[in-house]
Amino acid sequence: LFWKIHPIIKKYKSIKKEQEKLIKNKEQETWDMMAPLNRLYDWGVFNRMMTQAVPRLEFDPYFTNQRLADLINSYGWDENFSKERSVLFSHSGLINGNPFVIARTRxxxxGTKEYTGELVVKWTTVEYDSDGKKHTRHHSETLRASVHKPYPEYFEKTRLIYGNTAAPDLNFTREKNDDELTVGSRSYKRKLKEIENFSRDLKNDFAMATNEEFEVLFTTTNRNNNQQYFLLFTxxxxxxxxxxxxxxxxxxGDDFQFMKHRKLNTLTADHMQELPLDMNPRMFWxxxxxxxxxxxxxxxxENFRAIYFGFAPLLCIPMYQQIRPASAIYGTDIPRQSSYWEHESLANFxxxxxxxxxxxxTHSILKTTENRKEDGTVEVQVRAYGYRSEPRVDYISKYCSNENYYDVPVKxxxxxxxxxxxxxxxxEDIVDEQPDLDPVARLQETNQKLGALGEGSIFRRHIxxxxxx
Incomplete structure (x- = not known):
C-alpha cells in the first residue's frame, strides 16, 4: 500500500508547489501592474482634495515653527499643554486666513489598579458525638485580600485648535449633551428651567438668549462676557x-466639546477620535x-466628512469668517522649518x-529637541519617557473563621x-522649488542631501x- 500511495502523494505535493509558485508570480504581477497607481498616493493627496473642495481651507506641508510661534504670540497658545503630552500626528494650516491645528496627542x-491575592488556610478540629466517639474534621478556607496601587494610564485625544481675534476677551466651555433634548421633552424642560433659574440669580453675570432652544442645546452658563458672546453668536x-x-x-449630531479661551478655540469631537487622520498613503495601496x-x-x-463637521461649529459663526489677521491680508514670508510638534509626530510614526x-x-511619551546643521539637515534628539515594573508583595492581615489572623500575600x-x-x-523638502516632483523622485533627491541611498529612510509629509x- 505504501508503494502505491507514496508516489501519488509526491506527485500532488509537486503540483501544489508549482501552483503556489504560479499564484505568487501572478500576485506579484498584479502588484507590478498597480505600482504606477500606488506611487501616485502621497501624504498630501487628501489635503489637496480638501482644499479644492473648500478653497478657504489651506493645509501646511507640515507643522512649522512659524505657525506655532503665531499661535503662541498672536493668539495666546499655552506651551505648558505640550510638556506632558506627545504629539502622535498633527495637521496645521489656515482657514480663511486664521490658523488651525488638528492634533492627536498621548x-x-x-490611575489606580487593583491587585488581589489569596491564601488557603487548613486546620483540623476534634469533635465527639453523642456516643462519645472522637471525630477529626478537616477544614479549609480561602482568605482573599486586595490592594490598590498607582498605575500609569495613557489617553489619546484628537483636538481642533483654532485661532481668531474675534471676541478676544470671551471665555466659555460648552459640553456635549448626553440626552436628546427634544423640544418639549422632560429633559429639555428640566434643563431650560435650570438655565432660567441661573439667569435670575443676580450673583451671576448671565444674560439669557431669546432663542431658548439655543441656550438649552449650546449651554454656556460659564461665559464671562455677554456682550462679546452675542456679538459672536448672532x-x-x-x-x-x-x-x-x-x-x-x-x-x-451633538458629539463635541467647544472651549473658547480669549483668542483660542478648542473643539474635541467624538467622531474624530478613532479615524486615521494622519492619512498614511500606504492605506490605499x-x-x-x-x-x-x-x-x-x-x-x-469619511475623513472629509469628519474634518468638515469638525470645523462646522466654527464655520457657522459669521464673525469668524469676516475677521482675517494682517498676515493673511498683506502676506508674510514664512520659511518652512518644522516644529517640535512635527518632530514628535515623526518619532511616533x-x-x-x-x-x-x-x-x-508601558507606552512611552516621546519628546524631542532639534539641532539644525549648516547643510540643511536636522538632528533630532528623541527622549522616550516610560516605566519599568518591579514586583512587590504586600501582606494584608485577614480574619479566619478559626478565630486567627493570617497575612495574605498580594503581589x-x-x-x-x-x-x-x-x-x-x-x-525638510523645499516643496516650492519643484512642486510637480513626484514623491519617489523627491525622496531620492532628499536622500542625496542626507548622504544616503535611501536604505533605512522614510519619506513622510515632505520630510x-x-x-x-
Whole structure:
C-alpha cells in the first residue's frame, strides 16, 4: 500500500508547489501592474482634495515653527499643554486666513489598579458525638485580600485648535449633551428651567438668549462676557449651531466639546477620535483596482466628512469668517522649518519601541529637541519617557473563621520611571522649488542631501528621515 500511495502523494505535493509558485508570480504581477497607481498616493493627496473642495481651507506641508510661534504670540497658545503630552500626528494650516491645528496627542495620568491575592488556610478540629466517639474534621478556607496601587494610564485625544481675534476677551466651555433634548421633552424642560433659574440669580453675570432652544442645546452658563458672546453668536449663528447639533443624518449630531479661551478655540469631537487622520498613503495601496478604488473613495469621503463637521461649529459663526489677521491680508514670508510638534509626530510614526528603554513595559511619551546643521539637515534628539515594573508583595492581615489572623500575600507591580533615547536625522523638502516632483523622485533627491541611498529612510509629509542610533 505504501508503494502505491507514496508516489501519488509526491506527485500532488509537486503540483501544489508549482501552483503556489504560479499564484505568487501572478500576485506579484498584479502588484507590478498597480505600482504606477500606488506611487501616485502621497501624504498630501487628501489635503489637496480638501482644499479644492473648500478653497478657504489651506493645509501646511507640515507643522512649522512659524505657525506655532503665531499661535503662541498672536493668539495666546499655552506651551505648558505640550510638556506632558506627545504629539502622535498633527495637521496645521489656515482657514480663511486664521490658523488651525488638528492634533492627536498621548498623555500619561496616574490611575489606580487593583491587585488581589489569596491564601488557603487548613486546620483540623476534634469533635465527639453523642456516643462519645472522637471525630477529626478537616477544614479549609480561602482568605482573599486586595490592594490598590498607582498605575500609569495613557489617553489619546484628537483636538481642533483654532485661532481668531474675534471676541478676544470671551471665555466659555460648552459640553456635549448626553440626552436628546427634544423640544418639549422632560429633559429639555428640566434643563431650560435650570438655565432660567441661573439667569435670575443676580450673583451671576448671565444674560439669557431669546432663542431658548439655543441656550438649552449650546449651554454656556460659564461665559464671562455677554456682550462679546452675542456679538459672536448672532441670531444667524445660533440657528446654524442648532442645525449642526440636531443633524445626525449628514453630520454627527451633538458629539463635541467647544472651549473658547480669549483668542483660542478648542473643539474635541467624538467622531474624530478613532479615524486615521494622519492619512498614511500606504492605506490605499492595493493590487486590486476595484478594491483600491473603493477603499480610496470610502476613506477619503469619511475623513472629509469628519474634518468638515469638525470645523462646522466654527464655520457657522459669521464673525469668524469676516475677521482675517494682517498676515493673511498683506502676506508674510514664512520659511518652512518644522516644529517640535512635527518632530514628535515623526518619532511616533517610526514607533515608540525604536526609542524606548529596554526595560520599559508601558507606552512611552516621546519628546524631542532639534539641532539644525549648516547643510540643511536636522538632528533630532528623541527622549522616550516610560516605566519599568518591579514586583512587590504586600501582606494584608485577614480574619479566619478559626478565630486567627493570617497575612495574605498580594503581589503587585511598582512602576519606576525610565528614559530611552535615540536620534533622528531629517531634512525638510523645499516643496516650492519643484512642486510637480513626484514623491519617489523627491525622496531620492532628499536622500542625496542626507548622504544616503535611501536604505533605512522614510519619506513622510515632505520630510525625509532616518534613525541614526
Amino acid at each position: 498623555k500619561m495620568e496616574w 441670531p444667524l449663528a445660533q440657528e446654524n449651531m442648532i442645525n449642526i447639533i440636531r443633524d445626525k443624518e449628514n453630520g454627527y 492595493n493590487n486590486n483596482y476595484d478594491a483600491a478604488k473603493q477603499i480610496f473613495i470610502e476613506t477619503t469621503c 517610526w514607533g515608540e519601541d525604536k526609542f524606548a528603554d529596554a526595560s520599559c513595559v 503587585w507591580d511598582e512602576y519606576i520611571p525610565v528614559m530611552g533615547t535615540g536620534v533622528l536625522e531629517m531634512q 525625509t528621515s532616518r534613525i541614526m542610533r
